[in-house]
Amino acid sequence: MRNCEIHGARDLRIADRPAEPLAAHQVRVGVKAVGICGSDLHYYQHGRVGDFVIRAPLTPGHEASGQVLELGAQVQGLQPGQRVALNPSRSCGVCRFCRAGAANHCENVHFFGSASKWPHMQGAMREQVVLDAAQCIAVPDALSYEVAAFGEPLAVALHAVRQAGSLLGKSVMVVGAGPIGALVLMAARLAGASALIAADIVDQPLAVCARVGATMSINLSRDAAALQALTQGRGQVDVCFEVSGSHAALANCIRATRPCGTVVQVGSLGGSSEGCPFNQIMVKSLHYIGSFRFVDEYAWAVDYLSRGLLDVAPLLTQALPVERVHEAFALAADRHQAMKVMVTF
Structure with a gap:
């Protein structure tokens, strides 16, 4: 099968690999669409994400959908032929966090496309993937593979909104208007937020956020006055999401x-914290x-997409076949042109 592999910074190859064996509790899925996420870009551009360094060829991709090919006994x-969204996370179910209902902090998690463990956890950017049946969620035939692959980033957004508590009637600002930021806006609107403010330093993602429900957009690189107005009186916004x-x-x-x-905080912070007013967290009792x-939330996300409760189509910039994977990664890295880019098989 064709398999995308990152060997190091700027070293992405398509290799032929044998199909994996299938256990009795597993499903073989023919991958159809895989979204390129920020972590995938970091692995491609730098050969690492923070402290997680590629030590052996890593297959990226954790936003995926496909078609069932074979079932374990x-x-x-x-059923074979069924369309499925692929949950990239397999938790152990027995560690202290799983038992406490916090499987996102599972001590033994297997998560697609991550170099955080050794051996690395391989992702879904390949022609076939074998995974536990519980990770496969059936979707309607009318749902495109590309939309079904939004299940994972939408789940991240839904979890963030859930963490914030009730948003009914509240004002919300999302700083960082990329795909996750836009999905957080959409999830906040679904949760009853009354005002939805998108902030970024690039016009293109702000324009997309306006299409999916933002009631106000601020380009932070040139509209300091708009941001200043929101800080008056010790702050005007009920809930802010940091997604950049x-x-x-x-x-x-x-x-x-x-x-x-x-x-x-949804984004993984990088760079210097100099000038960040952490003391205001205490002063304002934030x-x-x-x-x-x-x-x-992954199951919720797929259900919402299947029922058309959220329209993620404006976020899909382009879907490119695997033979053009290098072009896909280059496009995904250009925030002036792209929101979500997918690789298809």
Whole structure:
């Protein structure tokens, strides 16, 4: 089978690999669409994500959908030919976090496309993947493979919104208007937020956010006055989501959030924290919450997509065949042109 492999920084190859064996509780899926995520880009561009360094060829991809090819002897509830969304996370179910209902912090998790463990956990950017039946969620034939592959990033957004608590009637600002930020806006709208503010330093993702429900857009690189207005009176926004992975973005969230409001960190912060007003978390009695991956929100996300409760089509920039995978990664890295780029098989 064709298999995309990152061997190091800027070293992405398509290799032929033998098919994996199938256990009784597993399903063989023919992968049809895989989204390129920020972590995939980091592995491709730098050969690492933070402290997680590629030590052997790594297959990226954790946003995926496909078609059932073969069932293990013990699998029930699925049929060959069925379309499925692929949950990239397989938790152990027995560690202290799984038992506490926090499977996103499972001590023995297997998550597609990550170099955080050794051996590396291989991802879904390949012609076939074998995974547990519980990771396969059937979707309607009318749902495109590309939309079904949005299940994972939408689950991340839903978990972030869930972490924030009730949003009914509240004002929400999302700083970082990429795919996850746009999905957080959409999830916040679904949760009843009354005002949805998108902030970024690039016009293109802000325009997409306007299409999916943002009631106000701020380009932080040239509209300091709009941001300043949100910081007046010790902050005007009820709930802010940091989704860019930037300390500057976090600083804007802290300044714009009203006293006793909520800041949810979704992005993985990088760079210097100099100038970030952390003391304001104390002074304004802010609720500061981290949001990591998802738990049962993956099933919710696929259900919402299947029923058309959220229209993610505006976020899909382009789907390119695997033979053009290098072009796909280059496009995905250009925020002035792309939101979500997918690789298809």
